[in-house]
Each structure stands twice: as structure tokens, then as C-alpha cells.
Amino acid sequence: MLExxxxxxxxxxxxxxxxxxxxxxxxxxVLGVVIGLVIGVIPGLGGLAGLVILIPFTPDLQTGSAxxxxxxxxxxxxxxxxxxxxxxxxPGTAGAQATILDGHPMAKRGEAGRALGxxxxxxxxxxxxxxxxxxxxxxxxxxxxxxxxxxxFFMLGVxxxxxxxxxxxxxxxxxxxxxxxxxxxxxxxxxxxxxxxxWHFDVLYLFDGIPLAPLAIGxxxxxxxxxxxxxxxxxSNVPAAKGGLLAGVKDTLVNWRLTLRCSALGAWLGAIPGxxxxxxxxxxxxxxxxxxxxxxxxxxxxxxxxxxAPESAINAKDAGAFxxxxxxxxxxxxxxxxxxGAFLMQGVRPGPDLLNENLEFVYLVIWTLVLGNIxxxxxxxxxxxxxxxxxxxxxxxxxxxxxxxxFLAAFQASRSSLDFLVLVVSGLLGWLMKQTGWPRPPLLLxxxxxxxxxxxYFISTQAYGWAWTTRPIVIGLLIxxxxxxxxxxxxDRNAVKRQQHGTTRKLGQAE
Amino acid sequence: xxxxxxxxxxxxxxxxxxxITAQSFKQQAALLPIAAASALAVLASLELVLDWYRSWRPSxxxxxxxxxxxxGSREDEGESLxxxxxxxxxxxxxWLAVWSIGFLVSAAIFMVLYLxxxxxxxxxxxxxxxxxxxxxxxxxxxxxxxxxxxxxxWSGLHDAVISxx
Numbered sequence: 001m002l003e004x005x006x007x008x009x010x011x012x013x014x015x016x017x018x019x020x021x022x023x024x025x026x027x028x029x030v031l032g033v034v035i036g037l038v039i040g041v042i043p044g045l046g047g048l049a050g051l052v053i054l055i056p057f058t059p060d061l062q063t064g065s066a067x068x069x070x071x072x073x074x075x076x077x078x079x080x081x082x083x084x085x086x087x088x089x090x091p092g093t094a095g096a097q098a099t100i101l102d103g104h105p106m107a108k109r110g111e112a113g114r115a116l117g118x119x120x121x122x123x124x125x126x127x128x129x130x131x132x133x134x135x136x137x138x139x140x141x142x143x144x145x146x147x148x149x150x151x152x153f154f155m156l157g158v159x160x161x162x163x164x165x166x167x168x169x170x171x172x173x174x175x176x177x178x179x180x181x182x183x184x185x186x187x188x189x190x191x192x193x194x195x196x197x198x199w200h201f202d203v204l205y206l207f208d209g210i211p212l213a214p215l216a217i218g219x220x221x222x223x224x225x226x227x228x229x230x231x232x233x234x235x236s237n238v239p240a241a242k243g244g245l246l247a248g249v250k251d252t253l254v255n256w257r258l259t260l261r262c263s264a265l266g267a268w269l270g271a272i273p274g275x276x277x278x279x280x281x282x283x284x285x286x287x288x289x290x291x292x293x294x295x296x297x298x299x300x301x302x303x304x305x306x307x308x309a310p311e312s313a314i315n316a317k318d319a320g321a322f323x324x325x326x327x328x329x330x331x332x333x334x335x336x337x338x339x340x341g342a343f344l345m346q347g348v349r350p351g352p353d354l355l356n357e358n359l360e361f362v363y364l365v366i367w368t369l370v371l372g373n374i375x376x377x378x379x380x381x382x383x384x385x386x387x388x389x390x391x392x393x394x395x396x397x398x399x400x401x402x403x404x405x406x407f408l409a410a411f412q413a414s415r416s417s418l419d420f421l422v423l424v425v426s427g428l429l430g431w432l433m434k435q436t437g438w439p440r441p442p443l444l445l446x447x448x449x450x451x452x453x454x455x456x457y458f459i460s461t462q463a464y465g466w467a468w469t470t471r472p473i474v475i476g477l478l479i480x481x482x483x484x485x486x487x488x489x490x491x492d493r494n495a496v497k498r499q500q501h502g503t504t505r506k507l508g509q510a511e
Numbered sequence: 512x513x514x515x516x517x518x519x520x521x522x523x524x525x526x527x528x529x530x531i532t533a534q535s536f537k538q539q540a541a542l543l544p545i546a547a548a549s550a551l552a553v554l555a556s557l558e559l560v561l562d563w564y565r566s567w568r569p570s571x572x573x574x575x576x577x578x579x580x581x582x583g584s585r586e587d588e589g590e591s592l593x594x595x596x597x598x599x600x601x602x603x604x605x606w607l608a609v610w611s612i613g614f615l616v617s618a619a620i621f622m623v624l625y626l627x628x629x630x631x632x633x634x635x636x637x638x639x640x641x642x643x644x645x646x647x648x649x650x651x652x653x654x655x656x657x658x659x660x661x662x663x664x665w666s667g668l669h670d671a672v673i674s675x676x
Binding site for chain 2: 173457
């Protein structure tokens with residue numbers, strides 16, 4: 001195992017160099033980090049939008065470079081999204097919402113540098129702790145994964161989709177319907193078992209199925225850009241405070257226990273399918289509120305610990321989310337579904353085979369997360385003042401170059417002009433879903449998992465007949481799935497009641 | 512509200528059509544499509560019924576307003592919709608341009624026109640922006656990542672742009 005760890009690290013540096021000095025994976029890691037930092041600063045665009053734009057370019061790259069580009073981007077997005085959150089009270093991504101509560105009051109009293117320093121350093125520690133937890137969990141998961149067969153993996157996939165539909169959306173029925181549509185879209189083309197064609201309409205392009213990239217870009221990137229354009233054109237000018245970054249770093253080190261606790265919490269929650277950034281940052285903030293001395297009076301008024309807690313947790317989430325993705329091949333979020341798609345394009349099939357035969361790849365992922373966090377933090381510490389200005393740029397100026405990149409990315413899927421058609425149609429579908437409150441992550445997750453589920457289902461039925469449904473772990477997973485759905489429906493019902501009650505009260509006050 | 516319901520009906524119709532057409536697939540290949548199509552049709556129907564029920568419940572009727580009415584004024588929504596519509600027009604314009612004259616030429620024309628019409632950029636500033644953006648795009652995608660470009664029906668212009676850089 002130690003050999004795999006060192007081989008993975010050595011592999012990153014032993015590759016051919018770009019420009020004669022920078023090893024290729026490190027070069028792509030830096031490129032990914034820079035792209036991630038820019039995307040994180042722009043409010044409304046998150047790691048998922050960045051991933052779906054970058055993923056089509058990865059099949060042409062070596063495995064190490066592809067992983068470096070994607071994970072560098074993903075790990076850096078959370079680093080820079082704290083900039084608009086602290087300075088302008090506008091979250092760069094959903095994971096920076098809790099940071100605003102204490103980060104922005106600190107900025108208002110001239111301590112923006114300290115808040116940002118605390119946020120960056122907490123993120124780095126969070127990322128490192130979570131990467132360590134991921135590394136430690138690998139030897140524990142290896143025998144467990146060997147114990148599971150196709151029926152269990154099929155049920156794990158069903159559980160993953162249902163949890164994302166239930167937990168991450170707040171609209172369980174719509175989430176499940178979206179997942180069903182995702183499976184249907186994934187069924188277009190040749191089926192993975194018999195090779196027979198489904199819903200191809202005699203169009204050659206559809207024989208291999210609808211490609212992931214234009215579908216994902218259309219569903220997530222285009223509606224987000226339209227949303228940003230529709231909501232605001234420019235963030236109001238607020239002077240970015242300089243200095244105080246080191247004081248923030250010191251704050252994180254002084255509160256190392258809180259940082260470690262929230263990092264572990266973030267990594268653990270990240271491993272649960274359906275736990276999104278928007279949930280994890282509030283849970284970490286709530287944990288800090290309950291456990292930190294004097295928090296009840298100081299939190300919400302500019303307490304640096306209110307910045308450290310959510311920031312360490314949200315950066316730890318990604319490494320935690322890799323545990324089910326790498327070990328079971330079951331992604332727990334839309335981002336991880338896209339990452340899984342990228343791994344499959346590279347010929348890497350997460351699951352038991354990966355943990356037993358390609359352990360070096362697992363450690364390549366861990367090292368990339370570690371280095372991505374460190375490089376991202378170094379860049380934002382050095383250039384946070386300049387990056388803050390990016391959030392103040394009129395979004396209309398950035399739109400043309402984003403659109404051009406989006407179209408180019410969509411074309412790389414199968415290099416057919418029909419990729420653009422898929423992009424535009426899925427963009428329209430994504431926009432309509434966003435406007436009418438239909439969740440999009442379950443659709444994407446089910447699209448990626450559909451063929452995998454079908455294969456596991458086929459193997460299970462061939463090997464065990466219907467007896468696979470009576471296996472103890474399968475029954476256990478089925479019970480958890482049903483319990484999760486019942487819980488989700490109950491939460492939805494309560495939310496609707498609260499919303500209606502709140503609406504009536506607000507209208508009463510207004511009148 | 513009406514649009515949301517029409518959209519839900521579209522989901523039901525999609526599920527129903529998928530269910531009917533999936534009957535013609537081979538037995539093993541049809542299992543998951545039939546299961547997913549049935550689930551889609553049933554769940555979307557359930558959502559439509561629940562939505563209708565929520566809007567006709569006494570507590571909702573007494574307020575006489577939807578939740579969206581409280582969140583934003585009609586003017587904001589109208590402006591937002593107008594911006595989204597313009598954005599959609601630009602997307603379709605760029606798509607058609609790429610299809611006909613190739614990616615690089617379309618990208619340059621799209622950037623310049625977009626900046627001139629949607630921002631306060633003048634022509635010289637838009638041209639400078641476009642030149643820098645094209646330089647960055649071509650260096651990253653052509654020389655570092657090495658991806659192919661969509662050439663379009665009139666590929667001569669595409670080659671000319673590449674030769675400039």
C-alpha cells in the first residue's frame with residue numbers, strides 16, 4: 001500500500017514536462033486550480049459547472065493529467081468562493097452561505113483580510129484532513145468491497161440515486177421522477193448487455209447513446225449562466241480590504257480542534273450520498289455554534305470561528321465524497337457523477353477492481369486533492385485582492401468567453417455537430433427544470449449510473465435468478481432506501497406547510 | 512403556475528410514450544426502460560395531482576396569492592425573463608454560426624457582436640477583448656490540450672484564423 005502511495009506521487013512528477021520544467025500532471029493541476037479559482041469567484045458558477053465544461057477535454061489527456069485538471073479545479077472552487085461571500089455577502093457557491101454570517105460582518109469592520117486568511121487556511125486543513133481520512137479508509141474498505149456482489153452493488157446504486165433525489169432537493173417526488181428520466185435518457189442507444197438498440201430513431205449519433213458532456217453542460221452550465229444574467233449584472237463596489245491574512249491563518253491554528261472536528265464532520269457527511277454543500281456548511285456552523293465557548297453571543301456578529309467551521313467542512317466534503325465513488329462506484333452527488341463519467345472515459349472503473357488492482361490510481365486521486373488544496377491556497381493568499389476584482393466585473397463581459405468555452409466543450413464529446421443540438425435541447429430542459437423547481441442532480445446521477453445499474457441487474461438475475469432479492473444485505477439496503485424515501489416525503493410535507501404558513505403571515509403583515 | 516403544470520404534463524407524456532415504445536425492445540433490454548418509464552409516468556402524475564390539490568386547499572385559496580408573488584415583483588421577473596430570452600437568442604445565433612461558418616470565425620464574430628450590443632464596450636475595445644480571448648483560447652485548446660475545432664460548412668475561414676496565431 002505504501003508502495004502504491006509513493007508510486008502515485010512519483011508518477012505525477014516523472015511524466016514528460018511542459019516547457020521543459022513543469023511535469024505534465026502538475027502543469028494541468030495548476031491550470032485546473034486557476035480555472036477553479038476563477039469559477040469560484042464568479043457568483044452562481046460552482047464546481048459542477050466547471051467540471052462539466054472541463055470533462056470533455058480530458059479523454060485526450062493522460063490519466064494523471066486528466067485527474068489533475070478535474071480535481072485541481074474542484075478543490076480550488078471552494079477556496080475562492082469565500083471571496084465574494086466575505087467581501088460582498090454573495091456566496092460564490094451554495095457551500096459559502098454560512099460563511100457570510102460571520103465573514104461579512106468582519107469585512108464591514110475592516111477585517112476582511114483576517115476572515116479570508118482564516119477561510120483559506122481552514123480550507124487547506126480541511127482538505128488535508130479529509131484526504132488523510134480517505135487514505136486511511138482505503139485499507140478498511142478493501143475487504144468490505146470484496147464481500148459485496150452484483151446484487152449489493154445494484155442496491156447501493158438504487159440507494160444512492162434515491163438519497164440524492166430525497167436529501168439534496170427537498171422535492172422527493174420530483175427528484176425521483178427526474179432520476180427516472182435520467183435512466184431513460186441513459187437507455188438510448190446500444191444496451192450494455194445484449195447490444196440491441198433502443199430509441200435510436202435510425203440516427204447513427206444515437207447508436208452509442210447520448211454523450212455525458214453536452215447533456216451535463218446543457219443541464220447545469222447554460223441555465224446557471226442564464227440565471228446569473230437574469231438576477232444581476234454586477235456586484236456593488238465594495239473596497240477589498242488588504243492585509244490581515246496572516247492573522248486569519250493564526251486564528252485557524254489557534255482553533256485547531258474546531259478545524260479538525262469540522263473537517264472530520266465534513267468528510268464524514270460528504271461520504272453520505274445526497275449531502276450537498278448547502279447542508280454541510282450549515283451543519284458545521286451549527287456544530288460550532290453549539291460547541292464553541294461564547295458562540296451564542298458572538299456568532300453572527302463577526303466571530304472568526306464562524307468562518308473557520310463551515311470553510312473547513314465544505315473543503316473536506318469532496319474527499320469524503322470520493323469514498324463511495326471510488327470504493328463502490330456509486331457517486332453521491334452530481335459532481336461525483338461527472339467525475340465518475342470522466343474516470344470511465346479514461347478506462348478506470350471505480351469499485352472492487354479499482355481498490356484491488358489499481359490502488360495507485362486511488363492514491364493519485366488523494367495526492368491530487370492534497371496538492372490542489374495547497375496550490376489553490378497559495379494562489380488565493382497571494383492574489384486575493386486581484387481575484388476579488390473579478391467578482392466585480394460585469395458578468396456580461398465574461399459571458400461570451402464562457403459560452404465559447406461551453407460550445408467547444410460540448411463538441412469534444414463525440415465531435416459531431418449533433419453535440420450542439422444535445423447541448424441546446426438539454427439547456428432548455430435544464431432551464432425549464434430550474435424555473436419550475438424540478439431538481440437536476442438526480443437526473444444526471446441516474447444518467448451516469450443507469451448503464452452500470454443495468455449491468456449489475458443483469459448479472460444478478462443471470463447468476464442468482466430472483467433469489468438475489470432475498471440476500472440479507474440487499475434487504476437491508478432496500479429497507480434503508482424505503483426509510484429514506486418516507487423521511488424525504490415527510491420533510492417535504494412539513495416544508496410545504498411551513499412555506500404556506502409563512503406566506504400567509506407575510507401577506508398579512510404586508511396588508 | 513400554468514407553465515409548471517404544462518411542464519409536468521410533458522413529463523407524463525414522455526413517460527407514457529417511453530413505456531409504449533419500450534414494449535418493442537428485447538426482453539432483457541426492455542426491463543429497466545419499462546421500469547423507469549412507468550416510474551416517470553406515475554411520479555409525474557402524482558406530482559400533478561399533489562400540485563393541483565395544494566392550490567385548491569382552503570389555506571392556499573384564502574391567501575389568493577402564490578409563493579412567488581412574495582419573492583419578487585412582476586417588473587423584476589419581466590426583466591429577468593427578457594434577459595434570459597436575449598441570452599437564448601444569442602445561444603441559437605452562435606449555434607447556427609458554428610454550424611455554418613465554423614467555430615473560430617463564429618467565436619470571434621459572436622464575441623465582438625455580443626460585447627457591442629450587450630455591454631458598454633465600443634468597437635475598438637470589443638476587438639481588443641476578442642483578440643486576447645481568441646489568443647488565450649487557441650493557445651490553451653489548440654497548443655496545450657490539442658483538441659479539434661468544429662470547422663463548419665465553410666472551413667477556409669477556420670484555417671485562416673488558425674494561421675494568424
